[in-house]
Amino acid sequence: MKNRLYNLIFPIWMLIFIPMTWLIVLPANFLIDSLILLLSLFLFVKSNYWMIYKQTILKIWGFGFLSDFIGALILFSIYLSDFFIQNSVISNWWYDNVFYPVSYDPFSSIFSIIWCSIAVLVSGICIYEFNYRVSFKQLSLEPKTKKKMALLLAICTAPYLFLVPTALFF
Numbered sequence: 294m295k296n297r298l299y300n301l302i303f304p305i306w307m308l309i310f311i312p313m314t315w316l317i318v319l320p321a322n323f324l325i326d327s328l329i330l331l332l333s334l335f336l337f338v339k340s341n342y343w344m345i346y347k348q349t350i351l352k353i354w355g356f357g358f359l360s361d362f363i364g365a366l367i368l369f370s371i372y373l374s375d376f377f378i379q380n381s382v383i384s385n386w387w388y389d390n391v392f393y394p395v396s397y398d399p400f401s402s403i404f405s406i407i408w409c410s411i412a413v414l415v416s417g418i419c420i421y422e423f424n425y426r427v428s429f430k431q432l433s434l435e436p437k438t439k440k441k442m443a444l445l446l447a448i449c450t451a452p453y454l455f456l457v458p459t460a461l462f463f
Contacts, residue, residue, distance in 0.1 A: 326354050329449045333442040338434065349428045353446065356423035361452050364416030368455060371395045371408065398458040409455045417451035 327346070330353055334342045375392045378384050394405030425443035432439065 322357065323350075323354050326350065326357055326446070326450060329446050330442075333445045336445070337438050337441050345432060348431065349424075352428035353424055356428060357420060357446075357450055360416045360419035360423060363419050364412040364452050364455060367412040367415055368395065368409065397460040399456050400458065406456075412455050413451050413453060416455075417447045420450060421447035 327350060330346060330350060331342065334345055338345065371392055375387065378387050390402045391404045391408060394400075394402040395408050399405040399409040421443045424446050425439055429439040429443060434442075
């Protein structure tokens with residue numbers, strides 16, 4: 294299982310095994326999303342900050358969690374795939390080059406780097422699409438401005454901690 298802050302700060306397994314961490318992660322994620330949204334408004338909109346902020350922040354925050362969850366499912370799918378290839382010809386190779394490295398140190402195998410990078414990329418794409426198509430849909434801004442804002446949010450809040458080796462914490 295990969296370390297992960299819901300968008301930037303925390304390992305996902307702590308959210309599951311220590312539910313009190315939600316009390317830290319929820320406000321931290323809200324703060325990060327707020328700062329990036331306000332930055333994008335400052336850079337690309339230059340007016341009506343608070344109206345747009347109030348209209349979109351909860352959607353951005355919720356879709357950020359959903360996008361991270363989608364990326365986490367890609368990482369967790371490694372466990373399902375391991376179940377199906379047990380006792381097969383490639384079982385040892387799979388364990389040594391994909392399963393174990395994704396779980397503990399993605400940088401120990403090119404295959405695990407690719408797997409984790411795909412999870413980060415898919416999450417980032419989901420953040421972009423959800424924000425552009427849903428969160429910003431009702432805004433009276435030009436599509437180009439909405440795309441820039443969605444792209445900044447996607448780049449800055451993608452779950453890069455999927456790539457952090459959990460082996461560092463053990």
